[in-house]
Amino acid sequence: MSTSTDRTSSTRTAPLWRLVAEREITTRIREKSFILSTAFTVLVIVAAIVAASFFQDRPSEKDVAVVGAEASAVVSAASKTPVAESDNLTLKAKVVDDADAARAAVRDGSADAALVPTDDGFRLIGKKSVDDTLQQAVSGAAARLTLEQNAAAQSVDLSTLESGTATKTQLLEPAPENAGAREAAAFVMVILFFLTALGFGMTIAQSVTQEKESRVVEILAAAVPIRALLWGKIAGNTVLALGQVLLMVAAAIVSAAFAGQGNLLADLGPALAWYVVFFVLGFGALSTLWAVAGALASRQQDLTSTTLPAQMLLMIPYFLSFAGGDAVREVVSMIPIVSTIIMPGRMAEGSVPAWQIGVAIGGTLVAAVLLVRLGTAIYERALLRTGQKLGYREALSIEGT
Template sequence: MNDRALDRPWMLIAEREIVTKLRDKTFIGSTLVMLVIVMAAVIVPALLAGSGGPDRIAVVDDAGVKVVQQASAIEGGDGYEVTRAADRPAAEQLVTDGDVEGALLPGTDGYVVLGKDRVSSGLESRLREAVVNVGMERNAGAAGLTPTELRAGTKVELELLKPAPLPDVVATFVNIGLALVFYMTALGFGMMIAQSVVQEKESRVVEILAAAVPIRALLWGKVLGNTALALSQIVVIAGASVVGLVATDQLDILKVVAPVAGWFVVFFVLGFVALAGLWAVAGSLATRQEDLGSTTLPGQMILMIPFFFSVFAGSSAKTIASFVPIASSMAMPGRMLTERVPVWQPLVAIVLLLIATVLIVRLGARLYERTLLQTGRRLGYREALAIKPS
C-alpha cells in the first residue's frame, strides 16, 4: 500500500469495488444480456422496416399518378403505391395520420413533396427524377424548345408539416431506450451497492474497514467505484448501438442521437451519484439481505415514478419532469430527441440536478456514518435521522 493510497483511502475502496465487480460472473452476464438487447433493439426495427410493403404516396390528380408510377420504375426503387386524395387538405391529413409516407402535390412551378417530420432521401430523390422525366416528356412534344423551356415545371420543393430531429416512431423508441438504460443501470448497480454493504455488515468486514479508513471514505469509494463501472457499461452499450446503426445504414439517426448522448452522460452521472448514496444508505439500514426489500423501496420509487413519467406522460408533464432532479436524467434527454429544446433548459436542469445531488449525497453521508455500524436490527429512515452522531 503506497503513501498516496493512504492519503486517499476512498481510492482503495473504489478499486476494490471495481475489481470485485469485474470478477463477478453475474455482473459480466448482465452486461452481455444488455448488449444483446441493445443490438436487437437497433437492428430488428431496421429489418422490419425493410421487410414491409411498398410506401404509399398520396396524389390529387392523374399527373401525380403518372409521376409516382415513373418513380416506381426507376432503377433501385422499392416500388410505390398510389393513394388518391380529394384535395390538398385531404392529402395533408393522410400524411399527418401516417397513412401515407408522403404526398406529391401540384406546386407553383412543378410539384411539392409533402412529409410529416421527414422524407427519406431515397423517396425524395426518386420523385425528383420522376418529375423531371415526366416533365421533359411532356415539354418535348413541342418543337424548338430551349433546355430551360424543356425543363419547365419540373422543380420539386420539400415541405414538412411537423419538423422534428427524428421521426416520431424512432424518437419515441430512442426516448424509451435512454430512460430504460438509466433505470436499469441505476437499479441494477444500486441493488449491488446495497447488497455489498449488507454483506460487509453480516461478515463483520465493515468493522475492520471502518477501523482502517474513515466511514465517509467507504461511502465515497463505493459511490465513485460503481459510478465508474456504470459509466463504462454505458459507453460499451453506446458503442454497440453505434455499430448497430452503422451496420443497418441508419447514420441519419446517429447524427441526431450523438449530440444528445453527450447531454445524457452528464445527466446520468449526476443522477447516478445521487442515487448511489441513497442505495448505500439502504444497505447500511439493513442487517441482513432480507431487509433490503423494505430499505431499498424508497430508491426504487424514486426511479420508477420518473421512468413512467418520462415514457408515458403527456408533453406538459414531461416538460415539468425534465426540470425535476433525478427525473430530469430520464426526461430531458428524451425531450431533446422529440422536440426543439432551447439550450438554456438542459443547462438549468443540470444546475438543479447538481444542487440536488450535493444535498442528497451530504444527507446520505450523514445517515451512512450513523447507521453503518448499527448491527442489532433493521433501522427505518426516520429512526436513522433521529440518531445522534457519535
Template sequence: MKTLDKPWVLIAEREITTKLRDKTFIGSTVVMLLIVMAAVIIPALIAGKGGPDKIAVIDDAGVKVVQQASTTTGDGYEVTRVADRPAAEKAVTDGKVEAALLPDADGYVVLGKDRVDSGVEGALREAAAAVGMETNAGKAGLSPAELHAGTKVSLQLLKPGPLPDIVSDFVNIGLALVFYMTALGFGMMIAQSVVQEKESRVVEILAAAVPIRSLLWGKVLGNTVLALTQIVVIAGASLIGLLATDQADILEVVAPVAGWFVVFFVLGFVAPAGLWAVAGSLATRQEDLGSTTLPGQMILMIPFFFSVFAGSSAKTVASFVPIASSMSMPGRMLTEDVPVWQPLVAIALLLAATVLIVRMGARLYERTLLQTGRRLGYREALALEAK
C-alpha cells in the same frame, strides 16, 4: 490501525475489481446489451416488413409514375388514389401512406411527414423522368430542355423533425431504460455489498482503517466508473447496430445529445447512489433489503414510467425535476427543438439536489453503518446521534 492515504481511492479500486469478477454484474451488462441492440434493430426490421409502400396520387399521370417505379425497382409500390392535395396531406400525416406524389409546376412533388425513405424518393424521381421523357419524345421537334420538361421532382416535408416517429419513440424509451436499469442494478449491488460487509464483519475492519465517509465515497466513485464503462460498451454496441442496419444518419441527431446524456447520467446516478448505500447500512442481512431499498426503487421507477408514458406537457415538467430529468430531458432533446437554457437549468437543479442528497446520505451512512443486531428504519436513522 493506521489510516490509509487517499482511502476513498483504494475503496473505489476494491469495488471495481470485485464487480469485474462478479457474474451478476457481467450478466446484467449482457442483458443491457441485448435490450439496447433490440431497441436499435427492431425499428429497422419493422420498417422493412410493413408490406409494399403506399404512395398517394391524385391523377392518372401520378398513377403511371408510381406503376413505373414499381416495375423498375421491383419494390411493388401500391397506388392509393385520393381526391386532392389536402386529402393527400392528411393521408401522409395520418401514416396511411408512405408518401404522396403530386403534380407541380415543374413536374412532381413528393410529400412526406418527417422524412421520406431515400429508396422511395429515388425510385419516384427515376420513374417521373422516364415517364416524362416517353411522353415528350412522342412530340416532334423538341429541344433537349423540352424533352426533359415536367420531370423534375422536389421534396417537401409536412412535419420535419430530427428523427422519424418510430425511431424517436424507441430511442426515447431506450435512453430512459438504460438509465433506469443501470441505476437500479448498480444501486442494488451497492446495497448488497454493504450488507455483505456487515454480515461478515469486514466493515468493522475497514472502519478501523478508513474513515466511514471514505467508505461511502469510494463505493460511489467505483460504481460510477463501472456504470459509465457499461454505458460506453452499450453505446459501442448501439453504434454497431446502427451501422449494420443502415441507420447511420440517426447518429447525426443522437451524437450531439450524447454529451448531455452523460452529464445527466452521472449526476442522476450519484444522487441516489449514497441512498442505496444507506439502504444497505440500515439492514443487517440480505432479507432486509426488500424494505430498506424500496424508497430507492420508487425514486427511479416513478420517473421512469412518467418519462415513457406521460404526455408532452408532463414530460416537459419532468425534465426539470431532479433525477427524473436524467430520463426525460435527453429524450426531449432528441424529439423536440429544446432551447439550450432548459438543459442547463435542469442540470443546475439536478446538481443542487445531488449535493443535498449525497450530504444527507453521508450523515445517515456514518450513523448506521456500524449498527448491528436489527434492521433500522429511516426515521430511526435520522434520529440517531452522529458518532
C-alpha cells in the same frame, strides 16, 4: 495535537477511498454474472438496431387476383399512389378467369387479395382481413380511374373540374425527421437508465448489508474511515455503471453506422452525449441513497423497505416518461434527479431549449450535493449499528461518530 491528528486523517482519506473504489471495481468485473449480463445487453442492443434497420422501409410486394382489364388497370395504378409509394408497396395483378377463381386464389393463399368488378364499381376481397395500405391504394386508384372514364364519357375536362379543390397541409410544429426512430431511441434510453441504475443500486445496498451481516464492515471501519468507505463504494460503482453505459452507447453507435443509419446517428449524437452526462449526475446522486439503504438494513430482507425512497425516485419518472403528456414531461424533466431520466429522452425526440437543460443540470447538481451530505451523515451513524433495521429519522438522531 488534535489538529495534527485531524490533518493526518484528512490526508489519508483520499487514497483510502480510492482503494475501496478499486476493490469494488475489481471484485465486480471478475463476476461471471456481471460479464454475461453486460455482454447479453450489448448483443440485444446490436441485434435490435440491425433488425430495425433491416425491416425499416423494406420493399414489399403483394399479389392481387383481378378479373378483367379494368381491375388490372386499377391494381397497376394503385402501385403508383402516394400511400403505396410511402410504404414501398408494389401491387402485382394476377389475372384470373372469374370471381370464383379470384376467391379461390385468396382462399388458398396464392393471392393476398382480389379485385372483381361489380355493377356499381369494384369489390376488394380478402381472406380474414385486407392490408390497410393495399386497401387505401386500390380504393384511391379505382376512384381516380373511374372518375377519369366518366369525365371522358361526358366530354368534361377533368383538370378544369378539379381546379381549386387541392388541399395542402401546413404543420405549425412539424415533427423532426426520423420521428419514429427518435421516439424509439428515447424509449430505450429510459429503459437502460432505469435498469442500470436499479441493478447497480441494489448491488450497492446488498453489498453494504452483507458486510454488516458478516461483520466485515467492523474490520474495514477499524482501518478505513467510514466516510471513505461510502465514497469508495459510490465512486467504484459509478465507474462500473458509467463503463457499462458507455459500452452500450458505443455498441449502438457502431451498429447504427454499420446498418447505414448515418443520418439518424448524426441527429441523435448530441442526445447520446447528454445521456451519458445526465446518467453520471443521476446515478451519482442516487448511489448515496442506495448505500444508505444498505446501512439502515440489518439483513437482506430489510432492503425491501429501506430502498423504497431510491426506487420511487426511479419508478416515478420511469412511468411518467411513458404515461405523461408533453406538458407533464416538460415540467418533470426539469425537476432535480428526476430530470436525469426524462430529459435525455426529450432531447432525443427533438430540440429542447437550452435554459431547460441548464435548469435540469443545475438543480440536479444542487440536489446531489445535498443528498451526499445527508447520506454521509446517515451512513456514518447507521453503518455499525446491528440488530435491527433503522429508519432515516432514527439514524439521524444517533450521535455522530
